[in-house]
Amino acid sequence: MSCNSCSTGKGGQPKGCKNNGTCGTDSCNKLTVFDWLANMSLPQGEEPFIGVEVRFKNGRKEYYKNTENLTLSIGDVVATQAQSGHDIGMVTLTGELVRIQMKRKHVKLDDEENVLKIYRKASQRDIDVWSDARDKEEPMKVKARQFAIDLKLQMKISDIEYQGDASKATFYYTAEERVDFRELIKLFAKEFRTRIEMKQVGFRQEAARLGGIGSCGRELCCSTWLTDFRSVSTSAARYQQLSLNPLKLAGQCGKLKCCLNYELDAYLDALKDFPKTDTKLYTEKGTAVCQKTDIFRGFMWFAYEGEWMNWHKLTTDQANEIIALNKKKEKVTSLEDYASELIEDVKSDFENVVGQDSLTRFDTPKRKSKRRNTKSKTNRPETQKQDTEAKKPQQKSQQKPPQKTGQKKRRKPNPNKSNPNNDAK
Numbered sequence: 196m197s198c199n200s201c202s203t204g205k206g207g208q209p210k211g212c213k214n215n216g217t218c219g220t221d222s223c224n225k226l227t228v229f230d231w232l233a234n235m236s237l238p239q240g241e242e243p244f245i246g247v248e249v250r251f252k253n254g255r256k257e258y259y260k261n262t263e264n265l266t267l268s269i270g271d272v273v274a275t276q277a278q279s280g281h282d283i284g285m286v287t288l289t290g291e292l293v294r295i296q297m298k299r300k301h302v303k304l305d306d307e308e309n310v311l312k313i314y315r316k317a318s319q320r321d322i323d324v325w326s327d328a329r330d331k332e333e334p335m336k337v338k339a340r341q342f343a344i345d346l347k348l349q350m351k352i353s354d355i356e357y358q359g360d361a362s363k364a365t366f367y368y369t370a371e372e373r374v375d376f377r378e379l380i381k382l383f384a385k386e387f388r389t390r391i392e393m394k395q396v397g398f399r400q401e402a403a404r405l406g407g408i409g410s411c412g413r414e415l416c417c418s419t420w421l422t423d424f425r426s427v428s429t430s431a432a433r434y435q436q437l438s439l440n441p442l443k444l445a446g447q448c449g450k451l452k453c454c455l456n457y458e459l460d461a462y463l464d465a466l467k468d469f470p471k472t473d474t475k476l477y478t479e480k481g482t483a484v485c486q487k488t489d490i491f492r493g494f495m496w497f498a499y500e501g502e503w504m505n506w507h508k509l510t511t512d513q514a515n516e517i518i519a520l521n522k523k524k525e526k527v528t529s530l531e532d533y534a535s536e537l538i539e540d541v542k543s544d545f546e547n548v549v550g551q552d553s554l555t556r557f558d559t560p561k562r563k564s565k566r567r568n569t570k571s572k573t574n575r576p577e578t579q580k581q582d583t584e585a586k587k588p589q590q591k592s593q594q595k596p597p598q599k600t601g602q603k604k605r606r607k608p609n610p611n612k613s614n615p616n617n618d619a620k
Contacts, residue, residue: 226254226420230269232292246297246304247313248288249275252329252356253404254418256287258302260312267313274321274359276311279390283317283325283359321359328357332364335387339366342382350374353401363390369401399424402448409446416453427451434462436490465490468511476517480529483507497530507534 228248237243245261259275261267271286288296297304304310317325332355339352350370357364364387368374376393383391396404403417417424432444432455446452469488476483476497483497486506495514496506507530509517517527527533 226250226256226422228288228292228296230288230290230292232290237291243289244291244294246293246310247273247286248293248296249273249284249313250287251282251284253354255356257284258293258297258304258310260304260310262312263315265313265316267316272317272322274314274317276314277358277360280358280360280362281314283321317359324361325357325359328359328361332357335364338386339383342379342386343376346379346382348374348376348379350376353396354404361389363392365392365394367394367396367401367404369396369398397424398448398450399453402446407447409452410443411454415447417448421453424453425456427453427455431455431459434459434466436488462490468493468515469495470511470514470518474518476514476530477521478517478527478529483530499530507531509533 245264247259247261247267248256249259250256257275265273267273267286267289269286269289273284273286274281275284276282302309336352336355339355343350343352349372350368352366352368354367355364356367364383366383380391380393399417402415403421406418407415409415427450429439429451432439432451435455435458437444437455444451444455469490470485472485472488474485481499481501483499485495486498486503487496488494493511495509495511497509497514498504498506509530513533517533520527
């Protein structure tokens with residue numbers, strides 16, 4: 196995938212292309228497709244596919260016809276046909292894989308309105324005009340946002356893209372409602388002196404164009420590899436037993452995260468064995484209601500009506516067995532009989548698939564406290580000897596200091612002996 200300038204140098208150190216995201220072969224850019232058919236030769240008599248994939252700013256890709264039979268490779272800068280004038284882009288894919296990509300995206304080569312043609316390889320003059328136009332985009336975006344604020348329009352201009360010949364500028368904006376920007380276009384045309392095109396994009400498309408780092412620590416999926424944006428609903432979070440906190444479930448686009456759909460199918464397959472949570476279990480002791488489910492381990496917790504503090508853990512098989520008996524209008528004695536038969540070490544196969552049981556394998560075990568429990572050790576004779584030996588040096592240090600000379604020691608009176616003075620009285 197990498198170009199020659201990205202290969203390793205002396206001592207195994209990477210060279211680095213130092214193109215700041217504009218790699219010569221487009222291998223360092225986002226939404227890059229690996230051409231796994233590049234090393235395969237075509238059968239005899241088979242002509243190469245004339246379709247070519249060209250990438251423009253921020254990952255926008257279009258498909259063009261190579262009607263001039265130019266020798267193109269990945270990384271070539273080409274001048275392509277536009278509605279008016281020409282545009283400059285970079286070739287990202289050639290060959291038979293383009294046919295597969297066009298079929299996947301429902302683009303037909305015979306459609307003359309959507310599939311245009313490639314004029315030529317870009318000359319140095321084309322590249323200079325294109326690079327000068329790209330340098331104007333950032334200061335234009337600052338002025339355009341200020342114009343929208345002055346007109347009090349409820350819209351946000353997220354990005355600007357110049358056409359390759361600098362004859363047209365496309366302004367991408369987001370808005371929750373319909374915006375009347377006729378006055379804004381007049382200001383843009385007077386200030387920037389070019390043809391203006393306004394294009395509204397969704398909030399997910401805006402995040403994909405701008406890019407960023409997600410809460411997982413990696414680059415956003417929409418700006419690296421995700422091309423189709425499927426709708427995400429709150430039911431996906433409910434099935435996965437996630438708290439409906441918009442601060443945690445929303446991405447940088449302000450919508451629900453696309454990754455909520457990644458594991459949804461696995462959760463739905465696991466929930467097929469679970470009875471519905473609103474199903475009640477009827478026993479002779481009382482009616483039990485589901486309080487909690489553990490999808491990874493296949494457990495369910497039930498509590499009797501009126502005894503909400505006491506929960507009884509059952510497996511899905513036990514719960515389905517009780518429900519089957521209730522359908523036959525039969526009642527079991529109590530849930531305690533089933534809970535006592537439950538083995539704690541039972542784990543469902545779904546837990547091993549997800550890998551939930553290995554999340555704590557990197558945790559360091561807690562160290563035992565070094566404090567001695569003197570109460571428990573005093574009953575043993577061995578510990579008593581150790582304690583007496585440990586106390587001997589302390590007793591030496593606790594001896595009283597020697598008394599000064601000339602002082603008499605006072606004797607303590609003996610209460611057993613009678614005092615002669617008291618007897619005389």
